[in-house]
Amino acid sequence: MPTTRITMRQIRQALRLHLEADLSYAQVARAVGIGKGTVGKFMLLARAAGVDWSVAQTLSDEELEARLYPPAVPRSSRQLEPDYAWIHQELKRPGVTLQLLWEEYQRDRSKGGEAAYKYTSFCVKYRAWASSLKRSMRQTHVAGERLFVDYAGQTVPVIDASSGEIRRAQIFVSVLGASNYTYACATATQTTADWVGSIIDALEFIGGVPRLIVPDQTRALIARPDRYEPAVNRLVDEFCDHYDVAVLPARPAHPRDKPKVEVGVQVVERWILARLRNRRFFSLAELNGAIAELLTNLNARAFKKLPGCRASAFDALDRPALRPLPATRMAIARFKRARVNIDYHIELDGHYYSVPHRLVRCVVELRVTATTVEILSGNQRVAVHPYSTRRGAYSTLAEHMPASHRAHREWTPARLIAWGERIGAATAGVVRWQMEHRPHPEQGYRACLGLQRLARQYGDARLEAACARALSIRSPTYRSVNSILASGLDRQQVPAEPAQASLPLHDNVRGPDYYH
Numbered sequence: 001m002p003t004t005r006i007t008m009r010q011i012r013q014a015l016r017l018h019l020e021a022d023l024s025y026a027q028v029a030r031a032v033g034i035g036k037g038t039v040g041k042f043m044l045l046a047r048a049a050g051v052d053w054s055v056a057q058t059l060s061d062e063e064l065e066a067r068l069y070p071p072a073v074p075r076s077s078r079q080l081e082p083d084y085a086w087i088h089q090e091l092k093r094p095g096v097t098l099q100l101l102w103e104e105y106q107r108d109r110s111k112g113g114e115a116a117y118k119y120t121s122f123c124v125k126y127r128a129w130a131s132s133l134k135r136s137m138r139q140t141h142v143a144g145e146r147l148f149v150d151y152a153g154q155t156v157p158v159i160d161a162s163s164g165e166i167r168r169a170q171i172f173v174s175v176l177g178a179s180n181y182t183y184a185c186a187t188a189t190q191t192t193a194d195w196v197g198s199i200i201d202a203l204e205f206i207g208g209v210p211r212l213i214v215p216d217q218t219r220a221l222i223a224r225p226d227r228y229e230p231a232v233n234r235l236v237d238e239f240c241d242h243y244d245v246a247v248l249p250a251r252p253a254h255p256r257d258k259p260k261v262e263v264g265v266q267v268v269e270r271w272i273l274a275r276l277r278n279r280r281f282f283s284l285a286e287l288n289g290a291i292a293e294l295l296t297n298l299n300a301r302a303f304k305k306l307p308g309c310r311a312s313a314f315d316a317l318d319r320p321a322l323r324p325l326p327a328t329r330m331a332i333a334r335f336k337r338a339r340v341n342i343d344y345h346i347e348l349d350g351h352y353y354s355v356p357h358r359l360v361r362c363v364v365e366l367r368v369t370a371t372t373v374e375i376l377s378g379n380q381r382v383a384v385h386p387y388s389t390r391r392g393a394y395s396t397l398a399e400h401m402p403a404s405h406r407a408h409r410e411w412t413p414a415r416l417i418a419w420g421e422r423i424g425a426a427t428a429g430v431v432r433w434q435m436e437h438r439p440h441p442e443q444g445y446r447a448c449l450g451l452q453r454l455a456r457q458y459g460d461a462r463l464e465a466a467c468a469r470a471l472s473i474r475s476p477t478y479r480s481v482n483s484i485l486a487s488g489l490d491r492q493q494v495p496a497e498p499a500q501a502s503l504p505l506h507d508n509v510r511g512p513d514y515y516h
Contacts, residue, residue, distance in 0.1 A: 006034060006038065008061040008064065008065060010032050010033070010034060011042055011064070011068075012056065012061075012064070013031075013032050014028050014032050014034070014039050014042055014043075015042065015043075015046060015051075015053055015056050016053055016056075017031055017032070018039065018043060019043075019046070019052055019053040019056075020053045025039045025040050025043075042068070045068040045069070046068065049067040049068055049070070051064070051067055051068070081125075082101075082105050082117070082122065082125070082126070084125075084126055084129040084130070085305065085306050085307055086307065087101050087126055088126075088129075088130060088306065089306060089307065089313065089316075089317070092141055092142060092143050092177075092178040092179075092317050093142075093143055093317065098122070098123050098126065099119070102117075102119050102122045102123070105117075105122065141177030141178045141260070142177070142178065142321075143178040143179070143317040143318050143320070143321040144178070144208075144210055144211065144317075144318050144320075144321025144322045144323075145177060145178070145210060145211050145212060145321075146176070146177040146210055146211070146212045146213075146214050146248075146260075147174055147175070147176055147177070147199075147202065147203075147206075147210045147212070147213050147214065148174065148175045148176075148177065148214045148215075148260040148261035148264070149172070149173070149174045149195075149198075149199055149202065149213060149214065149215045149261060150172075150173055150174075150215065150216060150261045150262070150264075150265055151170055151171065151172055151173070151190055152170075152171040152172075152173055152184075152265045152268060152269055152273070153265070153269075154171060154269050154273050155168035155169060155170060155171065156168070156169045156171065156186060156273065156276065156281065156287055157169070157280075157281070158186075158281050158282065158283065158284060158287060159280060159281065159282050160282075161282045161283075167188070169186040169187065169188065169281075169284060169287055170186065170187050170188070170189060170190050170194070171184060171185075171186055171268065171273065171291075172184065172185050172186070172187055172194075172195075172198040172202075173261060173264050173265050173268050174198075174199070174202040174261065174264075175260045175261045175263075175264035176206065176210070176260075176314065176318045177260055178313070178317040178318050178321075179310055179313035179314040179316075179317045179318045180260065180264070180310045180313065181206060181299060181310045181311070181313070181314035181318060182264050182267065182268065182295065182298060182299060182310060183201070183202045183205045183206065183295065184268045184272060184291055184295055185198055185201055185202075185288050185291060185292075186284050186287045186288050186291060187284070188284060190218075190220060191220060192220045192221065192233060192235050192236070192334075193235070193332045193334060194220075195215070195218070195220050195221055196221075196235055196236065196239050196330075196332060197332050199213060199239070200239070200243075200329060200330060203243065203325060204325065204329070206314070206318070206319075206322065207319070207322070207325070208319065208322025208323055208324060208325060209243050209244065209245050209322060209323045209324070209325060210245065210318075210322060210323075211245065211246065211323075212245070212246050212247070212248045213245055213246070213247045213248070214247075214248050214249070214250060214261075215247065215249055215250070216249065216250055217230055217249045217250065217251075221233065221236050221247070221249070222236075222249055225249075227251050230249045232247055232249075233335075234335050234367075235332070235333060235334070235335065238330065238333065239330060242326060242330040243325075243326060243330070244323070244326075267298065268298070271294065271297075271298050271301075272291055272294045272295065272298060275294060276290055276291075276294070298310070299311040299314070331369045331370070331371075332369065332370075333367050333368060333369045334367075334368050335365060335366065335367055335368070336348065336365070336366045336368065337363055337364070337365055337366070338363070338364060338365075338366055339361065339362070339363050339364075340355050340359045340360050340361060340362050340363075340364060341360070342360055342361070344356070344357040344359070344360050344400055344401070345394065345396070346364065346366065346375065348366060348368065348373060349389070349391070350391030350392060351388045351389070351390055351391060351392075351393055351394075351395065352392075352393070352394045352395065353373055353375065353383070353385045353394075353395045354383065354385075354394070354395065354396040354397050354400040354401070355375050355377075355382060355383050355400055356382055356383065356399075356400050357400060357401060357402050359377060359382065362377065364376060364377045364382070365377075368387065369387070370387065371386065371387055372384060372385070372386060372387055373385045373386075373387050383397065383400065385397075413435045413444075416431050416434075416435070416444075416445070416448045417431050417432060417435070419431070419448075419452070420432070420448075420451075423455065423460050423463060423464050423467075424460070424464035424467070424468075426464050426465075426467035426468035426470075426471055427451070427463055427464050427467045429467065429471055429476065430451065430467045430470060430471065430476040430481065431448055431451065433476040434447045434448055434476075434478075447477065447478040450478040450482070451463065451467075451478060451481065454466075454478075454481060454482060454485060457485075458485050458490075462485060462490050462491075463481070463485070465490040465491070466481045466484040466485045466489070466490040467481055469484050469489055469490060470484060
């Protein structure tokens with residue numbers, strides 16, 4: 001429509017002077033008293049409407065205005081508007097951008113002969129649509145990239161059938177970023193083992209591994225919380241290595257870093273826990289069975305503003321992008337620090353496990369699973385034992401013992417007597433006496449080990465002679481044999497008296513000889 005400052009008379013005059021008198025735009029502008037650009041605008045409108053001066057003469061002012069300014073043809077917004085919900089879902093696919101989606105949208109509109117938005121308008125309108133969604137939906141999550149995990153604030157009472165004690169079960173929740181596919185389960189507590197075990201259950205539920213796990217900076221998972229460089233604990237580190245995944249904790253006090261699971265927790269509380277509020281459970285297994293049943297219904301519920309449901313979005317987006325699970329499930333371990341006792345053993349749950357004797361009084365770390373106990377020193381494994389529940393018992397490996405202890409342990413009564421018989425009858429008689437007359441067999445072992453040392457020092461022949469003299473004086477002790485050898489009495493003639501396998505206890509049998 002022309003402005004009120006320019007009349008139809010001025011428009012007619014401008015058309016006549018240019019179309020009939022063939023004056024330039026500048027000459028017409030000076031003659032009519034309007035701008036040169038305005039004259040050019042009228043001429044463009046006239047050419048577009050097919051109006052020359054001969055036609056303009058035959059038209060009334062209203063008809064001429066209608067020809068120059070035809071009413072705008074209304075366009076169907078339904079045909080022009082893109083499918084923003086579809087765009088929102090497509091952006092979650094790896095490598096998909098707004099530029100690509102706009103090109104596809106423009107190509108489809110041109111095939112149908114319909115008008116399409118320019119790229120800038122396309123982006124502005126999509127972002128305006130996306131801003132109308134809930135805050136947790138404003139982020140665009142790449143398929144298969146992030147699994148958000150958390151524990152719900154609500155708990156569920158579980159009754160001990162035998163004692164009637166009521167315990168509060170904790171509810172673990174995980175949500176995939178692109179599809180909102182949700183998993184939930186109940187655990188007894190929120191320990192590190194519960195966290196990691198539940199995350200592994202979630203991975204097995206979705207049948208694959210994402211690139212990132214996003215939890216809170218809970219001390220159960222994060223050994224050193226920090227806004228910029230949080231450090232995970234040992235079990236989480238093992239989990240990351242086993243499943244080839246990274247843990248990216250949300251910043252402290254920043255729930256917007258993990259909005260998916262914040263909303264997912266609310267959804268689980270409203271659509272699962274609220275429906276179980278009047279039921280009584282007597283075990284975690286029973287509770288988890290009920291949660292699993294309602295979880296199937298939750299993932300099948302249709303979205304309100306997006307097409308499909310969690311299950312269909314998971315099949316289309318996340319499932320193809322997840323990496324495969326490892327061949328075996330990771331064993332959940334617990335870690336404990338312990339100091340090696342002077343007997344080169346450490347204590348765990350009332351049982352004692354040996355370590356190399358060189359680590360006496362050192363602090364080591366224990367990695368404990370349901371079946372094994374690994375002992376680590378400086379991140380190096382120094383011992384492995386089967387886990388035992390026998391309280392007060394010992395698990396000892398021979399290679400962990402000092403050489404003297406190992407030799408002592410390897411000698412049995414039968415082996416010691418056989419050694420004595422190889423030396424001679426007198427030596428065998430002294431050995432038998434040690435086995436039969438000492439208050440404790442270990443004392444006899446020590447005495448026999450002392451006799452072996454004497455054999456190495458003085459030779460087998462002199463030891464046999466010394467043992468014969470010791471038997472003759474009824475003092476078959478290590479101290480007597482050692483004294484005879486040291487004084488050379490073994491070289492003197494021994495009275496002819498048969499060696500006896502059993503002799504009365506000599507006064508010095510309880511002397512300090514058995515400590516040697």
